[in-house]
Amino acid sequence: MSTTVTSNEQRLTLGTSVPPFTAHAISVSLPTWDDNVGYERGEKRVVDAMVSGYPRFFIHLSIQKLARICEQKFGVQDERCLLCPTRKIAEHCRAFMIDRSTKAGSPVPVRLVQFLITPEDEPQSSSSGVELHIVLFPGDAFPLAKQFWQHTGICISSRLAERCLSMLPEEGSEVNPPMSPFSRLPCKGANRHYSAKTFGKSPPVSPALSQIPTSNETRDDLSRDQVNYVEERYGRNLPFESAAAAKRAMRRRIAGVLVRDSPSDWSTAGGHETELGPSTRGVEDVTEDDVFLYSTGMAAIWNAHQLALSVRPVAKSICFGFPYADTLKVLEKWGPGCYFLGHGLDEDIDELEALLEKESASSTNPPLLSLFTEFPSNPLLRCPDLPRLCSLADKYDFLIVVDETIGNFVNVEVLPYADIVVSSLSKVFSGDSNVMGGSLILNPRGRHYAALKSHMVANFEDSYYDEDAIYMERNSRDFKRRIEIIDANALAVCSFLRSRSLADPAPPRIPSSRRCSTQTVPRAYQRSAYGRVRRVVLTDVHVNRGIARVLRHAPVPQRAEPGHELHAGVSVRDPGALCGVGMGGGYGIEEGLVRVSVGMEDTEVLLRGFEKALAAAEAVVQDSESPVEI
Structure with missing residues (x-):
């Protein structure tokens, strides 16, 4: 049944989640033209109304609360912080902030704190604990930190933040505030639903910041138990302990190697006995081992650029066609920069060829690091001439990275023309608007596959939070x-x-x-x-x-x-x-x-x-x- 939302109802929904009452929604209601314009302009009326938003632009309320706790515990002199799931990501954030602030005139002081949070009734070495990495910096440097958050998409997710909050003392409880860079906190008043058997199950509705549930809230506990039972026992979600199998199932879907992946056999899609066949991606020898999962689509794009910088001689990249904005920012702000051929038309390829010829004449190194393009582009829906671009890549020895998000791999076949294919799984791959994700695929027929794969095998860090992966696996079954x-x-x-x-x-x-x-x-x-x-x-x-x-x-x-x-x-x-x-x-x-x-x-x-x-x-x-x- 469909109903039309009235003007009054539209005003009431401004800034709320789409779908409504979704704990980890990744879309926000901007119901009128004025609301859309106001959002783009940062108008107070719109910004103050937002209690939800796209996770790379709007920091989830649970993450905000956890950040405030970390700032109170570890911060000095009005420091603010950004929360990261791994030490390596925190170090990337610190390096970015120092580099960008130095280029602007003066380096900003940035320090890192490792915070191991464990349930009260388990040892500090328990595997059910969470290792949180906190990037601390002066409060006026927060816009710079937010750039890192938005451009890379690799900071913590809202589900991971809720996991941390569930193990921290109740608000108002006394907490010892050690200021050493490597602190461990045994928890008081932990939520019993995040035990070793069931931790990480999110409720259907995000609680208000002052209403994180405690162990004596019997009715809420019962509701959570019922939710967990339905999610797992009735096959909607794999159990939390099966996160590795969930990720394996998704990698097989993305690689196109599952012989059968229907509602009757989805539970075995990540199993070791699953029947696999040649890839349907246009390159038959693609396997699940050529697919890498990330927490967001931008994380996949950022990591593709980092991979290129690590494996190939350093040079500028090309952004070909009008891209999603943060892709251009990634190419501009990491490495030596990029050329922007924003129209993405055939005449731009002529310009590119002339540029390559000129640059190659003055250097023995490849004139370009990589070319990033979307297929089709968003929002113009322009499709570049991939065979011609491939011919130039072969001649001048640069990588081609194709973002297939808008087309999606059921509709388009771009892997044969790329060294790397990236996609945002948060879009149509996910059948619900409640989780983020991204993927990166290496083309085993690509000229530089051996070097790219070797680097990924040695350096890939799985920072995709397990519970997010479990939801994404469920959402993608009927893709x-x-x-x-x-x-x-x-x-x-x-x-x-x-x-x-x-x-x-x-x-x-x-x-x-x-x-x-x-x-x-x-x-x-x-x-x-x-x-x-x-x-x-x-x-x-x-x-x-x-x-x-x-x-x-x-x-x-x-x-x-x-x-x-x-x-x-x-x-x-x-x-x-x-x-x-x-x-x-x-x-x-x-x-x-x-x-x-x-x-x-x-x-x-x-x-x-x-x-x-x-x-x-x-x-x-x-x-x-x-x-x-x-």
């Missing part, structure tokens, strides 16, 4: 089935939008848009015909008013499953239809650009919703005194 539904819906919506645009052979008298993309991927790279993301460019007349009305009426559900409430937001993480807005010109991103990410809703419900949304946009055009571009 291929969902893609079939999403693709069919995307084609229906695109055909409808095109019929209401100037691109149609017989355009309507008052068109709502100039054009709508009808196919995102050239046939040479297709595994199936369509992906989920579409782009619509509204007519030029009163664009902002038109977009505001589209967002107000577009069919955007509040849950990541078909047939739930309609809502507006900005994301491509839910498998529900979501609309995003192009915020201005440059590199082909026009002011009237609306991005549509189609999901699993009932097709007729989607079409009725878009009919209403476009009618509202067309009313803006009809009422305008300005001439309409025909």
Whole structure:
């Protein structure tokens, strides 16, 4: 059943999680055009209303609470902190902050604290404890630390923070504050549900910061027991102790080697007796050992760049095509920098070839480190000429890294053209909007595979929190089935939008848009015909008013499953239809650009919703005194 959210209801949902009442939701409700603009501008009205958000932009409330505790315990002189799951990541954070602050004029002092948290009734060496790494720095350097958090995506997750909070003393209890850099804290008042057998199971709703449950809250305890029983005994989640098998199952799905992976046999997908076959990724000898999991998609991208810097001669990289913003930031801020060919068109390849020829003439080293590109790009949905780029990579000896997130590997086949393929698993691979994840695949047919694989085997650090992996494994079991539904819906919506645009052979008298993309991927790279993301460019007349009305009426559900409430937001993480807005010109991103990410809703419900949304946009055009571009 679908219902339209009223204006008053929209105001009430601003800043809350999408889906609602989800403890670890990764999408946030921005229900109106003004809310979206206000969020981009950092308006106090919007920022203060947010109790949830995308985890790399909004630090989860549980992480905020844990950080405050660490600052009170270990900080001096108003220091603030960033929390990391491993020492290596904490050292990367310190190095980044010192490097960037030094280049800006003066190095910021940064220190690290290792904090081992263990349950009260277990020894400090217990495997059920958590080793937390705290990066401490002056409070005014927090924006620099936040850059590291956002660009890399490798700091702690909200589930790991809740695990830590469950073992710490209750708020208000006396805590001895040792200030040594390596402190260990036996816990008081630990939540009994995080025992050796059941630790890490999150409740369905995040508690308020002042309401972390304690052992005497019998009713809440019972609710948690029931949740755990349903999650594990009825097969929704693997038990926490099976995290290694869950990760193995996901790596096999991503590698495309599972012969059978259906609801009847998913529980064996990570087992040692599972039947495996040649990869369906276009390179048959890919195996699960060529797939590496990360806590976010950006973590996969950041690590791909770190891998290139570690294995190849140092040189600038190329960012080819208009990318997701943080990809460009990673290439700019780590290593010697990058060239940006933001249009991603064939003429940009001509420019790239001229650049390579010039640089190679003046040096014996390869002129480039790597080329990063998206396939297709987000939000323009442009697909670079991968065979031509591969030819240049062979000639001038650089790596090609392809981000396949928008296309996804059911729809596109890009691994044969890349040394490394990265993807955000938080998007359509995950069937629910409650967990982050990323993947990196090495192409065993790539020129530099041996060096890349050797480095990964020697240096890969698994920092993907086990409970997050368990949720991602569950969410991804029906990935291929969902893609079939999403693709069919995307084609229906695109055909409808095109019929209401100037691109149609017989355009309507008052068109709502100039054009709508009808196919995102050239046939040479297709595994199936369509992906989920579409782009619509509204007519030029009163664009902002038109977009505001589209967002107000577009069919955007509040849950990541078909047939739930309609809502507006900005994301491509839910498998529900979501609309995003192009915020201005440059590199082909026009002011009237609306991005549509189609999901699993009932097709007729989607079409009725878009009919209403476009009618509202067309009313803006009809009422305008300005001439309409025909």
